[in-house]
Amino acid sequence: MKDKHASGAEVVAADLVGCRYRFVQRQRHPEVPPTDASVARTERLFAARAIVMDKLPTRRGFGDGRSRPFLRIDLAPARSGDEQALADAEFATLEALAAEATLITGALFRGVDEATGHPWRVSVDVLVREPDDSGSYLPVIVSNHRVAQPDRRRTMSAIATNRLGLSPALEVNYRHRHHVADGYRLGLAARALEELGLNSGRGGIIGQDRTMAFLAEDTSAYEPALTTALEAGWTDTPRRVKECATCRFWPICEPELIAMDEISLVLPGDRAKMAREWGITTVTGLIEADVGDPSALARAWRDGIPLLPRVDEVTGPRADVEIDVDMEAYLDQGAYLWGAFDGTEYTPFVTWEHLGGREEAGNFARFWRWLMARREAATQAGQSFAAYCYSANGENHWLRASARRFGGMRIDDVTVPTLDEVEQFIGSEDWVDVFTWVRRQLMGPGGIGLKTVAGEAGYTWVDHGFTGEDSVHARRLALGEDAARAQALREQLLRYNEDDTRATAHVRAWLRAGAPGLRPV
Incomplete structure (x- = not known):
């Protein structure tokens, strides 16, 4: 309308x-x-x-x-x-x-x-x-x-x-x-x-x-x-969509949606299309319809429950040597930070130079050499190895993109891997997406992103509320002329990346423990 x-x-x-x-x-x-x-x-x-x-x-x-x-x-x-x-x-x-x-x-x-x-x-x-x-x-x-x-x-x-x-x-x-x-x-x-x-x-x-x-x-x-x-044209009533999470009008729209008992509170965007075709337009209607997972999610939203199990017994991946990886990129210009947590120590590979040249290539090559060395050492010791990330789309994109742009380049004492090397690693059992384990076993009315799942598992970020959008802006200012401000933002970006790697490790441990604290469906 x-x-x-x-x-x-x-x-x-x-x-x-x-x-x-x-x-x-x-x-x-x-x-x-x-x-x-x-x-x-x-x-x-x-x-x-x-x-x-x-x-x-x-x-x-x-x-x-x-x-x-x-x-x-x-x-x-x-x-x-x-x-x-x-x-x-x-x-x-x-x-x-x-x-x-x-x-x-x-x-x-x-x-x-x-x-x-x-x-x-x-x-x-x-x-x-x-x-x-x-x-x-x-x-x-x-x-x-x-x-x-x-x-x-x-x-x-x-x-x-x-x-x-x-x-x-x-x-x-x-x-x-x-x-x-x-x-x-x-x-x-x-x-x-x-x-x-x-x-x-x-x-x-x-x-x-x-x-x-x-x-x-x-x-x-x-x-x-x-x-x-x-x-x-434009509608005269709100519906929850993905952009609501960062919209300035959400504090106004959310009460309207709650008063309407709008189904998009549980099934945002096009996810409610089929339900609307059935004539279901409210959360209450979705609960009463008793149509499996959507109805369970609606009940969870009503009761303030962030996560629900999909399976009777929750499990998580395990290896003898485990590395948790998280990457930070600036827009589509390049990846400037590859962070790794080995269960004890966080190791960042970072460049604060402009992206697209030798600095980015060398930084990626140093990260790759470190990760492959840890993998090789585990193999030589007869141990299983796994590198983990949470939702691999971003990491996979920049692994491939970095190899396409810089593959084979020699920078000082390191060489950038070729695309074939990267593809072999991505396709191996040694590269594990923790999000796929979560998606198979858990669901939640607010999604199953890392912040939601790790928060339910008891993990807290040092810089609470700092988001991926914030990190993009911080990266730009971290290259600015104000030295004190740039240094503070660089430290914040490193903390944010470290927290993401530690949160991924925390989620893995929580899954392996059977996700204690989850309420049954």
């Missing part, structure tokens, strides 16, 4: 992704400030834009010729909620277009969706005038996503950031990685340029590689999804 509270407010691309109630709540409760995590994400995006702005050309270089004038116009950013500033920014954008500037930064467009009447707004980090005498513009946005992945078998078009407005696109061996919010931004930008008769039909995204703008050759491909998202 569309909500009247949202009808007059301008929609931005982020409003069309995820929760369909957040936009409504923002209009109802403008007094609620953004969360610290949201502020940190905004700061990271501002920092990314600043890097890009510094890389953009300011004039034609030697060899570019002088037949065409080069004009760069940098527009002042407008703060959301300041109507006069937004109107001024829109007018300044139109003036810059009329001046036929080669590059326009900080552009802002506003429009109204014809089908729904929704007013919308889109900021475009860079507008690049096409060199083909059409007068059209290429919209380029800056994103903190990884927007393209190296791929020797595929090609796509790209322009170096420092050559935007100066050079044509080149074919590079990458494949596009689509992110919905980025697509919506480019779709809205294309709509705005189309209304002005200046749409080139192409769009660009500068992602975590700030040196390259990767091109989408046909922005009209974004239109169907954009239209569908706008037509979907």
Whole structure:
């Protein structure tokens, strides 16, 4: 159902992704400030834009010729909620277009969706005038996503950031990685340029590689999804989804959901789809339906029970030599910390240098050598060996990604493993995902993440409340110029990683003891 509270407010691309109630709540409760995590994400995006702005050309270089004038116009950013500033920014954008500037930064467009009447707004980090005498513009946005992945078998078009407005696109061996919010931004930008008769039909995204703008050759491909998202409108009641955990409006929405006895409190997002098709929309209804695990989870939620056993007897993995591993990465740029706990001592392998080069490669190689040495020593002693992590997706990704990028490199006295070596280890019985043991044996209305399970097992983090989102922000500041602050954050990141390794070990021991304290179903 569309909500009247949202009808007059301008929609931005982020409003069309995820929760369909957040936009409504923002209009109802403008007094609620953004969360610290949201502020940190905004700061990271501002920092990314600043890097890009510094890389953009300011004039034609030697060899570019002088037949065409080069004009760069940098527009002042407008703060959301300041109507006069937004109107001024829109007018300044139109003036810059009329001046036929080669590059326009900080552009802002506003429009109204014809089908729904929704007013919308889109900021475009860079507008690049096409060199083909059409007068059209290429919209380029800056994103903190990884927007393209190296791929020797595929090609796509790209322009170096420092050559935007100066050079044509080149074919590079990458494949596009689509992110919905980025697509919506480019779709809205294309709509705005189309209304002005200046749409080139192409769009660009500068992602975590700030040196390259990767091109989408046909922005009209974004239109169907954009239209569908706008037509979907917004709900006038909340439903719990994944984003609720970090949303500033959760303290307002949760009481509403509890008052409604909303089934999404137990089955968030699409997990309740089948139950809704059966006509079950409340927690009470789910309990009364008595449909196995979902009903058990609903009873557990009502009774405040965080975990339930799925099996009669809970067990855990065991080996003679046990190492618990946890990895920390910064966005998609690289893994900077591999931590290991051997039951007695925590050993971190960390680099505080910028990622993507010898420092990251050498750090990974030192971790790998240490881990394989412990494995080999156990084998030589006739002992079984296991390295554990909790939910291996992240570790497996960065084991493989590090080997692909650096495999075979010799850095000082260490060599980065090849992808084949990494694959052999990941596929062996010596690499164990503790989460798979938990998932087979336990369930909980709030999920079975490490914090939940280890907390129920009696483990407490030193920095209570510090999250993965916090660690990303802390890593950026840990490379900052404020030495005292950087050192404090580095120590916090190491504590956080150590706690994750120790918590994984604690969960294993708890599982092996039969998960004492769990209430039976």
